[in-house]
Amino acid sequence: xxxxxxxxxxxxxxxxxxxxxxxxxxxxxxxxxxxxxxxxxxxxxxxxxxxxxxxxxxxxxxxxxxxxxxxxxxxxxxxxxxxxxxxxxx
Amino acid sequence: xxxxxxxxxxxxxxxxxxxxxxxxxxxxxxxxxxxxxxxxxxxxxxxxxxxxxxxxxxxxxxxxxxxxxxxxxxxxxxxxxxxxxxxxx
Numbered sequence: 001x002x003x004x005x006x007x008x009x010x011x012x013x014x015x016x017x018x019x020x021x022x023x024x025x026x027x028x029x030x031x032x033x034x035x036x037x038x039x040x041x042x043x044x045x046x047x048x049x050x051x052x053x054x055x056x057x058x059x060x061x062x063x064x065x066x067x068x069x070x071x072x073x074x075x076x077x078x079x080x081x082x083x084x085x086x087x088x089x090x
Numbered sequence: 091x092x093x094x095x096x097x098x099x100x101x102x103x104x105x106x107x108x109x110x111x112x113x114x115x116x117x118x119x120x121x122x123x124x125x126x127x128x129x130x131x132x133x134x135x136x137x138x139x140x141x142x143x144x145x146x147x148x149x150x151x152x153x154x155x156x157x158x159x160x161x162x163x164x165x166x167x168x169x170x171x172x173x174x175x176x177x178x179x
Contacts, residue, residue, distance in 0.1 A: 014097060020107050024114060030168075031118050038164040039125055046160060049133065050152035054159050062160055066167035070175075 041065035126157045 005025040013021075045061035046054070054062075098106065134149035135142070142150070 014103065016103060017098075017106070021110075024110060028114055028118075030172075031114075031121075034161070034165050034168050035121050035125060037168060038161050039129070041164060042129055042157065042160050046156065049149055050130075050156040052152065054156055054163075059163060062163045063167050066164055067171055070171055 037066055037069060040069065122158075122161060126154060129157060130154060 005021060005028060041062050044065055045058050130150050130153035134146050134153055
């Protein structure tokens, strides 16, 4: 995205604007996640040449993909945190 | 904004917020278009010729529609999941 909300210095800004920007930033972050997820799940689930509609198997796959990706992310983060903790205690 | 660097009026704030929202929406649509173009080109134009033939064009059109379908499913799924996990993210 060419509009980078993360670098804005909001300290001298109106409270209304600050709140507004924080919310828009969160929304933009969600949108980014969705684009990323959609790309990953499209690659996994839409394997044939496109047809006149997504069949139920593909739809199911897409839905599962989103959930399983989040599950996997959580599991990986947890495991990684354990690893880091273990290493720091040695 | 007034040249003296003072605060924005209510109307100016509204306008600024609307402009920001609009720009974000445009950036979002652009991102979708960018990804869609890459995925659909790869799917539909397997061996680039000297022009797009009928089957390639048909495939591209279908692909655009299906990519948006997939995007809507992903959005819905993600939103539902986030609601369920409120507090974790």
